[in-house]
Amino acid sequence: MAIKNICCLGAGYVGGPTCSVIAWKCPDVKVTVVDLSVERIAQWNSEKLPIYEPLLDDVVKECRGKNLFFTNDVKSAILDADLIFISVNTPTKTFGNGKGRAADLKYVEGAARMIADIAQSDKIVVEKSTVPVRAAESIQNILYANNKPGVTYHILSNPEFLAEGTAINDLLHADRVLIGGEDSGAIEKLCKIYEHWIPRKNILTTNTWSSELSKLAANAMLAQRVSSINSLSAVCEATGADVSEVARAVGLDSRIGSKFLQASIGFGGSCFQKDILDLVYICECLNLPEVAAYWQQVIDMNEYQKSRFTAKVVRALFNTVSGKNIALLGFAFKKNTGDTRESPAIYVAKTLLDEGATLNIYDPKVEESQIFKDLTHPSICESPEQVRKTVKVCGDAYSATKGTHAIVVCTEWDEFMVLDYKKIYDGMMKPAFIFDGRKILDHEKLLEYGFHVQTIGKQLRKPTPPPRMTNNHHV
């Protein structure tokens, strides 16, 4: 029997968009997304969705209340489902064995126990969360140790490759859909769901462990490219080469390819660091220390890039930012999302605050409450009151930059490219500095206006000096 009823445990950045697209493309399938958080579900059912993602509003509006439902009623959703996606968070452990590296699987285990507790009929259980290789075995053990007579489970791995900011497009035009499992009947049923819009040739089936590991491998290799180009950006700054020119020249080699070679202040987001740390931990557990050290270097290089950039800001501002007012443009970890998890902007802000600066922060999509939540987190600051006194969240880039000594561009939002920088320059303290951490601005224009400009992976000249004053009396 074909799948008619899907339940998704976890209404987050993956569960929400993925299930919205499934509902949109499979009008004959009922899709119910559940979460333990009452607030999150209320937001999914409101006019303002809990996450910002281009095109998501349209897809949700099209399907919500027809064949797409958001609810806290976990019990009914599991009872009715033929197929259940586990799409819960798998953060890095913050305690105990593997602290700071291993993935914390307590939410995955919680989801598996909920299914085991509630299910009364056969279920296909699909691991969509990113998990350590062989996690499906744990899910299977939990389900079968608590099995009710006559209930059969088939466990599949179906990792998600969407990136935030482009999630709907990524889901609609996936390079590939990956399904790992041992039961061909269950695999076929999940294939049929995706075949509503993904060509069959793009649906890859593998064994469970290959599927689980492929997700960690893909993220590790993507992040590795960013760390590779960022490492070369340091060489460019020291030699006069331009990292954009190097990236273009290297990327035109079809064996290398041009994507993911954009030098930056470092990668952020909820996945890259977490998944590489997990891979490193797995390698250590498998007694593969050389492999672990190899992947650890991708993270170390990212830390180096963040600190190298921030040190450059402080150095340029005459080695002291104490008492200086600095504007941060962008707080999200990349454009077109309001997500700030592991955003490099948090690191930049923390370092500048530690050095005594005051900050004006503007991001088009990150809420003020989220910025303060990030900057007052115990791992970031000792005194939340101090942060509230020294950080101002602004409603636009012009008010954020007015009267400041320097601007630091942390996120590559399109709107930052088209600001009136002459007007901004005129409203700033002099000398006015701008640090383009994303390489998105017209540096020549900025230099002409009089800005001192620094960026990643390129040496820039000093600004054009203002015209010399002439003394007419002596002419």
Ligand code: NAD
């Ligand atoms: P998220 O934190 O946005 O959402 C997870 C949701 O699961 C939360 O709302 C939480 O309340 C809920 N939850 C936890 N336990 C639950 C339970 N037992 N029942 C119902 N709901 C429960 O996380 P996310 O960003 O959507 O990531 C989910 C998984 O997908 C992670 O493993 C992540 O690594 C992976 N992933 C994320 C992305 C991404 O871009 N964010 C991309 C690919 C894969």
Ligand code: UDX
């Ligand atoms: C990533 C993976 O791309 C996606 O496949 C996976 O499912 C989840 O993790 P995401 O973190 O949402 O997606 O965004 P991504 O576009 O990969 O960017 C991650 C970080 O790398 C961002 O901070 C981005 O600014 C940075 N980046 C990316 C660069 O600095 N340079 C690049 O060339 C590309």
